[in-house]
Amino acid sequence: MIRFQHVYKEYPRTGLALQDVSLFVAKGEFVFLIGPSGAGKSSLLKLTYMDELPTKGDVWVSGVRAKGIKRRDVAKLRRKLGVVFQDFRLLEDRTAEANVAFALEVIDTPRSAIPGKVARVLAQVGLAGKATSYPRELSGGEQQRVAMARALVNDPFVLIADEPTGNLDERATRGVFQLLRDINASGTAVLMATHNLDLVRRSEYRTIEVNRGQIVFDSADGDTARRKVEGLA
Amino acid sequence: MRLALRETMIGFRRAPVLSMLSITTIAFSLFAFGLFSLVAVNIRKTLRDVESRVEIRAFLADGTPVEVVSAAMGDIGAFPEVIRVEYVSPDSALARAREELGEFKDVFESAFLPASIDVRLREGYRDPNTVRTVAERIKAFQFVDDVRFGEEWVDKLHRIRNVATAAGVILGLAFAAVAVIIIGATIRMAVMARSREISIMRLVGATDAFIRRPFLIEGFLKGLLGGGLALMLTWFASEVISRNFVQTEFFSRPLAVLGLVGGALIGVLGSSLSVGRHLRKV
Numbered sequence: 001m002i003r004f005q006h007v008y009k010e011y012p013r014t015g016l017a018l019q020d021v022s023l024f025v026a027k028g029e030f031v032f033l034i035g036p037s038g039a040g041k042s043s044l045l046k047l048t049y050m051d052e053l054p055t056k057g058d059v060w061v062s063g064v065r066a067k068g069i070k071r072r073d074v075a076k077l078r079r080k081l082g083v084v085f086q087d088f089r090l091l092e093d094r095t096a097e098a099n100v101a102f103a104l105e106v107i108d109t110p111r112s113a114i115p116g117k118v119a120r121v122l123a124q125v126g127l128a129g130k131a132t133s134y135p136r137e138l139s140g141g142e143q144q145r146v147a148m149a150r151a152l153v154n155d156p157f158v159l160i161a162d163e164p165t166g167n168l169d170e171r172a173t174r175g176v177f178q179l180l181r182d183i184n185a186s187g188t189a190v191l192m193a194t195h196n197l198d199l200v201r202r203s204e205y206r207t208i209e210v211n212r213g214q215i216v217f218d219s220a221d222g223d224t225a226r227r228k229v230e231g232l233a
Numbered sequence: 234m235r236l237a238l239r240e241t242m243i244g245f246r247r248a249p250v251l252s253m254l255s256i257t258t259i260a261f262s263l264f265a266f267g268l269f270s271l272v273a274v275n276i277r278k279t280l281r282d283v284e285s286r287v288e289i290r291a292f293l294a295d296g297t298p299v300e301v302v303s304a305a306m307g308d309i310g311a312f313p314e315v316i317r318v319e320y321v322s323p324d325s326a327l328a329r330a331r332e333e334l335g336e337f338k339d340v341f342e343s344a345f346l347p348a349s350i351d352v353r354l355r356e357g358y359r360d361p362n363t364v365r366t367v368a369e370r371i372k373a374f375q376f377v378d379d380v381r382f383g384e385e386w387v388d389k390l391h392r393i394r395n396v397a398t399a400a401g402v403i404l405g406l407a408f409a410a411v412a413v414i415i416i417g418a419t420i421r422m423a424v425m426a427r428s429r430e431i432s433i434m435r436l437v438g439a440t441d442a443f444i445r446r447p448f449l450i451e452g453f454l455k456g457l458l459g460g461g462l463a464l465m466l467t468w469f470a471s472e473v474i475s476r477n478f479v480q481t482e483f484f485s486r487p488l489a490v491l492g493l494v495g496g497a498l499i500g501v502l503g504s505s506l507s508v509g510r511h512l513r514k515v
Contacts, residue, residue, distance in 0.1 A: 049436075071440075071441055072440055072441075075435070075438050075439060075440045075441075076438065077438075078435070078436060078437060078438035079437070079438035083436055089429070089432070089433055089436070091429075091430060091433065093243075093247060102433070102434075102437070103437040103438075105236050106236075106434050106437055106438065106439035106443055107437070107438050107439065108443075150437065154437075154438075
């Protein structure tokens with residue numbers, strides 16, 4: 001479903017961010033991405049939602065290949081995946097439901113289908129009662145839930161989360177993480193970069209550690225997923 | 234399209250000062266262009282008025298029979314370049330000379346001036362070469378003694394016209410380029426102000442065409458409003474000049490509409506360039 005094959009990513013100013021990264025994430029899997037700041041976690045995620053393209057090597061996401069991809073195809077791919085960030089990235093002058101609806105509107109979803117989908121997903125993230133609140137009226141945890149609702153509203157096959165609990169207190173972190181587990185339990189894969197090692201230790205999910213642009217540890221090493229990519233490489 | 238319009242309105246509402254500033258900037262850059270165009274239009278009109286007086290005068294030999302003259306007038310009138318042929322008798326020529334040169338009216342005596350045929354040319358045939366060619370053709374008639382058309386004056390007029398046209402085109406393009414750059418810069422500010430929104434749109438799968446649409450509408454509206462404002466300012470300036478200095482002609486209706494459409498198109502072009510540049514970066 002997500003496959004990195006000997007991927008290198010080099011930035012003109014900062015140099016090599018990833019080197020020779022190969023990995024495979026299966027459908028419905030939950031994967032933690034850990035490592036120090038600047039290790040390459042965000043670059044790896046950006047390559048997954050094709051905000052960046054590899055300098056060398058190749059990436060496949062749900063059958064879409066990074067090599068030679070057109071901007072229009074990137075847009076199409078993004079409709080099949082959800083992305084959330086540490087800073088939520090909500091539109092401040094729109095209500096929670098308008099923020100979620102926005103994701104449907106920009107991909108030309110029929111107008112009549114929007115309110116139902118928005119209400120369903122806001123209920124799923126536990127914000128049914130806050131639909132008409134503006135981001136500034138919501139707590140950090142609630143804002144992250146709105147961002148997750150926006151990411152989920154198109155029924156993505158994978159949720160990519162870049163430090164989603166980085167700005168949250170302990171209680172909100174637990175809530176957001178539980179929500180991610182629920183989302184994963186319903187069949188959506190989750191790829192989550194985090195610094196919160198407590199979360200990682202307390203769960204049984206696959207963990208990939210990145211350091212200096214390389215994968216230095218993969219808890220799935222030796223299992224089917226890892227062998228699959230080696231076999232393909 | 235509904236959504237694009239809504240996003241455009243949100244853009245206007247969210248930053249009303251910035252929007253007004255861009256419309257005013259667009260209006261003033263187009264106003265400068267409008268003033269220049271007003272000058273160009275009036276110079277052109279003046280030159281056209283002067284040019285319409287380009288005339289070939291063929292002096293006739295004494296005693297040329299009237300029927301020969303009228304037959305020749307028919308022939309000359311059939312030249313494609315000719316719009317009007319007029320016979321001027323010696324008496325009419327005298328009356329005209331006395332009228333035009335009032336202070337010398339006593340100097341002129343009867344039968345002092347010969348009869349002539351005055352020939353006026355159509356617009357587009359008043360350049361020196363055509364005038365000369367037609368004059369030579371008329372001179373070929375046996376009863377024509379001499380042909381005059383103010384050769385030096387026609388040459389000079391033609392040169393002035395060419396210089397005015399070239400200067401008009403160059404300055405016009407320069408003004409238009411400045412307007413496009415200024416409009417592009419103001420719209421770029423609007424694009425930057427909404428860069429967060431653009432990045433979110435891209436994140437959730439909006440295509441470039443979709444993202445571009447509200448900005449193009451915004452550019453169109455700003456260009457149209459700025460163009461309208463510029464047109465009003467130019468009209469006001471034209472009125473002030475007409476009342477206090479010299480009678481000026483304002484743009485014809487089609488030209489005014491062309492100005493508005495031009496403003497809107499410049500707005501769309503400026504927007505398209507700005508948002509395109511921004512999209513390539515995100």
